[in-house]
Amino acid sequence: MSHLIFTKNFHQQVRGKLQPGSKCIITYDPLRLIPLTTNYLHGDSAFPITAHVKFDSAEEPLDLLLYSEIGITNAPVIREDGLGSMLTATFTIPEDSKEFTVWFSLRDPAGALKYDSNYGQNFHYRFPREDIKVLKASITSDPKQPQAELEFQLQADAQINSVSIHFRQTNKQKITGTIDLNLEKAAKMNLWTSGIVKVPFGAVIAYEIAYHAGGKEFKLNNNGDYFIMPKQ
Numbered sequence: 001m002s003h004l005i006f007t008k009n010f011h012q013q014v015r016g017k018l019q020p021g022s023k024c025i026i027t028y029d030p031l032r033l034i035p036l037t038t039n040y041l042h043g044d045s046a047f048p049i050t051a052h053v054k055f056d057s058a059e060e061p062l063d064l065l066l067y068s069e070i071g072i073t074n075a076p077v078i079r080e081d082g083l084g085s086m087l088t089a090t091f092t093i094p095e096d097s098k099e100f101t102v103w104f105s106l107r108d109p110a111g112a113l114k115y116d117s118n119y120g121q122n123f124h125y126r127f128p129r130e131d132i133k134v135l136k137a138s139i140t141s142d143p144k145q146p147q148a149e150l151e152f153q154l155q156a157d158a159q160i161n162s163v164s165i166h167f168r169q170t171n172k173q174k175i176t177g178t179i180d181l182n183l184e185k186a187a188k189m190n191l192w193t194s195g196i197v198k199v200p201f202g203a204v205i206a207y208e209i210a211y212h213a214g215g216k217e218f219k220l221n222n223n224g225d226y227f228i229m230p231k232q
Contacts, residue, residue, distance in 0.1 A: 001025070002093075004102065004125070006116075007082035008032060012123055015223055019127050021095045026051050026102070027086040028066055031078065032116050033106040042076035042085045043068025049106045051089055054122075055097045064089035066104075098159070099126040099213075128220035131157045132209055135191075139205055139229045148201050150229070152181065152194040159213045163192045167207040168226075173200055205229040 001023050002016040008029040018024065030049055034040050040047055054061040066087035076085035093100070101124050103117035117123075136153035152165055165179040181192035199205060206228050208221030221227070 003027070005082040006032060006104075006123075007080060008078070008084070009080040011082075013082065013224070014125070017129060018093075018125060019129060020093050020097050023090060023092050026064070026066070026089050026091075027082065028088070028104065029082065029084065030066075030087050033104065033114055034108075036078075041072050041074050043070070043072040043087070045072075046109050047106060049087060049104055052103050052105065053091055053100055054102075055094055055100045057094050057096045057098075062091055064091060098130075098157075099124065101125070124214075124216045124218075126213060126218045128209070128218060131160060131213070131218070132163075132211065132220050134209075137207070137227070137229055139199070139203070139231055141201055141231060143201075146201055147198040148203055148231075150179070150194070150197040150199055150205065152179065152192075154181065154192045154209070156190050156192055156211065157213070158190055160190070160211050162212045164210045165194065165207050166210055167205050169199065169203045170206050170228075171204045172202065175199065175203075204231070 002014065002018040003025045005013040005015065006028045008031050010032060033049060034047055049066045051064040051066055052061040053064065066089050068087055070085065078084050101122040103115060103122045106114045133155040135155060136151060138151050139148050141148040154163060156163055163181040168176045179194050179197055181194050184191040184193050206226035208219055208226050210217055210219050
């Protein structure tokens with residue numbers, strides 16, 4: 001089960017394991033499309049908001065009417081972070097899908113149609129756990145040396161055309177950096193490597209993987225918590 005969250009402050013979050021064949025929940029703050037000054041009751045069917053989900057494996061989008069699990073209320077909890085009163089819908093990701101896009105529309109009582117679509121680009125999702133396989137993510141230290149060594153080796157889907165590691169040191173100097181990986185060989189699953197990257201001795205390193213496919217950036221980052229590299 002995965003969870004797409006669209007917050008009032010226009011952030012998008014992914015929780016859980018996004019993968020083909022699994023169920024996915026959308027929660028959406030209606031105040032992204034409906035101003036607070038509007039005479040709107042949370043969950044009011046006079047302000048229908050529809051989520052449109054377009055899979056690469058389907059010609060037509062899936063249209064999902066969002067609803068309020070708490071019914072209609074004139075006292076919603078308003079929060080910026082997605083923990084307030086939200087609208088929701090659930091769908092199943094097809095087994096043969098590699099990516100999908102999402103956008104939202106509102107038909108207000110006056111008949112006007114409004115969109116929340118990332119300025120017409122829509123919100124794009126792939127399946128990082130299907131796209132990327134980490135073969136090696138290591139940090140080695142020698143007490144006799146002032147620096148430790150990071151090294152990464154990944155396999156990636158052939159559609160991916162760039163891979164980077166964003167890392168940060170969580171102790172002492174708290175350095176940050178980006179490592180652009182090199183494509184070593186072309187195959188069904190391409191091999192990407194970092195070579196040796198120097199960091200301070202004793203560094204505790206957290207990292208995420210960023211990659212591009214079809215001109216869009218996607219991330220594998222442990223649901224936003226980053227991955228911690230075990231010291232060797």
